[in-house]
Amino acid sequence: MLYTPEKEISRRIEKLKTLMEKASMDGAFFHYKIDYYYLSGTMQDALLFVPLQEEPILFVKRELTRARRESPLNLILPVRSAKEITKQIKPMKRVGLQLDVLPYNDVLKFREVIGDCELINVSPLTKELRKVKSPFEIGLIEKAADIQKKVYKMVPEFLREGMTEIELGGMLEAYAKTLGHEGLLRVRSLNYEAYSWHIISGKTGSIVSQSDSPMGGLGLSPAFPVGASMKRIKRGEPILIDFGICYHGYQVDQTRMYAIGNMPELYVRAYEACREILYRVLDKVLEGKKSRELFEYSKRLADEMGYGDVYLGYGSHKVRFLAHGIGIELAELPFIAANHEYPIEEGAVFAIEPKMVFPKKGACGIENTVLIEKGNYRIITDGDEDILIL
C-alpha cells in the first residue's frame, strides 16, 4: 500500500495557501473526503482545517492510528465534538467551506464551530490545484492504466455471443479487482453515481439516460438505469466497452470497440472518424487553443465528415463536452467543453472521448486518457486502438 509522501502533501498545502491568500481567506475547512484525501493523504473519517498562517490540523473522528500512518500532517487530534474543534481555531473573518458539496444543514450546524464569519466556497481552489498532476500522481495514474490494459486484454477471453452485457462487466470487474482496481469510480455530484461497467451493445448504445453521457445504456432497473444491462450480446453488432479503473483513488478512462463476427461498416467508418477527431483535437491542444475553441473545432470536424447529427449524441441529447479531466474524480478540470474558456496546461490529465450515437441503432467511439507533458501529449491508456473482431 502506497502512502502520499510528506513533500507531496506540503507542496499541495503551500499551493492551496497561495490561492487562499489571493481569495482573502483566513482559513478553510474540508469536510468532503475527496479533497481532504488530496490535501492530507488519508480518507479516514476526519475534518481538515487549513489556516492561512499556521500549520494544518486534521481532526480525526474515528481511526487515529490509520490516519497517522496515512497522513504526514503533523497535528492529528482525535475529536468527537464541535467544541473540541472550536478550541483549536482562532476567530476568522472569511472562511472557506466546500459549499458545492456540503449539505445545507451541515453548514448551518458548522456555524457552532466557526461563529458568524463570511463563508466562501473553497472548492474552486482545490479544483484549480488538481488541474495539474504531479509526478507522484502521474505514477499512480500510469499504474491504473497498466491495470486497465491487462483488463482489456481479457476481453477476447471473456466475450462470448449470447452472454449479457452485465455478465461481461462483472467478469472484467472481478479480474480488475485482483489487480488492485478499487471497484468504484467517483464523481462530485449529488445524484450521479459513477461505475466501471459501461458496456453497451447494439441498440442499447442508442439509449440515453440519467448520466451526462452521449449514451447512457439500459442498466439493470429503473433504480440503476445506466451502463451494462441484461441484454444479450449478439453477432454483428457494435460492442462499446468503456471501463474505468481506479487505483489508489486515481482513475483512468478508456473506450474500445469490439464485435463478434463482423462490425457493420456504419460503425467502422464512424469509429475512424472519432479517432481522427481525437488526434486532430490533440494537435490543437498543443497549439494552446482554448477549451471552448477545441470543442467547437471538434464539432466542425464532425460536421465536415458528415457526422454532425450523431456526434456526441443526437437531437436534444447531445452532450456539451468532448473531454473531462480525470484524477481522484472522474470528471475534474480541465474539460474540453462548450462553456470552458482556458487552454489545456502542461501537467493536465484528461479523458478525451469522441463518440457517435445513431438513434435506434447503436453507438461507437474511442476514449483515451492523455497527459500533456514537455509540450507534447502522451496517451497513457492502451496504444492498441483497433476495433477487435472476434
Place this chain on the structure above:
Amino acid sequence: MLYTPEKEISRRIEKLKTLMEKASMDGAFFHYKIDYYYLSGTMQDALLFVPLQEEPILFVKRELTRARRESPLNLILPVRSAKEITKQIKPMKRVGLQLDVLPYNDVLKFREVIGDCELINVSPLTKELRKVKSPFEIGLIEKAADIQKKVYKMVPEFLREGMTEIELGGMLEAYAKTLGHEGLLRVRSLNYEAYSWHIISGKTGSIVSQSDSPMGGLGLSPAFPVGASMKRIKRGEPILIDFGICYHGYQVDQTRMYAIGNMPELYVRAYEACREILYRVLDKVLEGKKSRELFEYSKRLADEMGYGDVYLGYGSHKVRFLAHGIGIELAELPFIAANHEYPIEEGAVFAIEPKMVFPKKGACGIENTVLIEKGNYRIITDGDEDILIL
C-alpha cells in the same frame, strides 16, 4: 424490468401529503434521487415537486421518454431552466427541501425558483414513510434475498486457500451481477460509500476504518480503506462474508462465517453468542420494546455471556447500533441503536448484526435481514446460519 405500480406511487404521495400537512408545508421539492425514486418510480435526471393541494409535478431534465415509462405521475415536463419551474408553481410560505443532503450552494441557487419562503427539511418525512415497507417493496426485497442466497451458495465453489479477500469479493460480485445485482449499495452520506465486498479474514477483521462498522477491513488503499483487501485467506482463520445485494434499488444485508480446515474455538463460541443475541433481541422486538431498550438489552446479554469487551467492536471503536433499517438505502429507519426511542413497527425491514471483534486477532458475527409482519418476525435472508468449514 419492473416498474413501480401507479397505486403504489399514489399511496406514497398521499401519505407524504398527510405528513406535510402536519408539518404545515405548502409544498416540497425532491432533488435527491433516492427519495424522488421512491415517490415517482424513476431515477432519470429530474426534480420532483409535491404541492400540498395539487398533483405532483416531475420536472425532467434529460430523458423524458424513459421517465414517462418508469413513472406513473401524470405531469412530466421537460425542463432546462429555473424559470420554467417557477412558472409551474404558486407562491408558498413554508417549503420542504432535502436540507440534509442538498448542498448549501444548491439551496441558495434554488431561491431563484422559490423566492423568499421558509425552508423546512423534508427528509424526516420521507424517512418516516420509508420506515414501513409495502407488499410491493417486500417483493423486491425478497427477490434481492433470493439473489443473495444463490451468491452465498457459491462461496464453497469459489473460496480457496491463498486467494486474496478481494479476489473472492470480485468473483461473488461478478456472479451476483448475472442475477440482477446492481453492483452498488447506497447510503445517505457525504463521505461514506457503501460496497458489497465486505470480506475480511483473520487479522483484517480487527481493523477499524472510516466506516461506522465494528470492523472496517483493510481495503485496497488509503483511498478506499474499507472492505476486502489484498490479504491472502489462510487456513484456520475466521472468514467473515458480509455481502450486500441490491435489486431494483432494494437492498438486503447478510453475514455468514466460513473457515478453511477449521475455525478456532474462540470464534465458534463467539458466533454462537451472536446468534443467541440476535434471536433473543428479536423476541423482545415482538414484545414492543423500544429501540434503545433493545440495544441496551443486547449489550447486557453480551456482558452476561462474557463478551462485553468485544461486542460490536472494542475500546473506543464500539458502534452504537445493532440493527439498521434497510430498503432503497442501506441504513434507514428503523434502527436498533443507543439513541433511538421508538418501538419497531409492523412492516419494518432491518438488518440485525451482532458482531464481536477481538483486537489484533479477528472478528466474527451474524447478520440477517428481518421483516416484522403479522405480529411476528420473518428472516428474509438465508435460513442456513451454520459456520461453514471447507
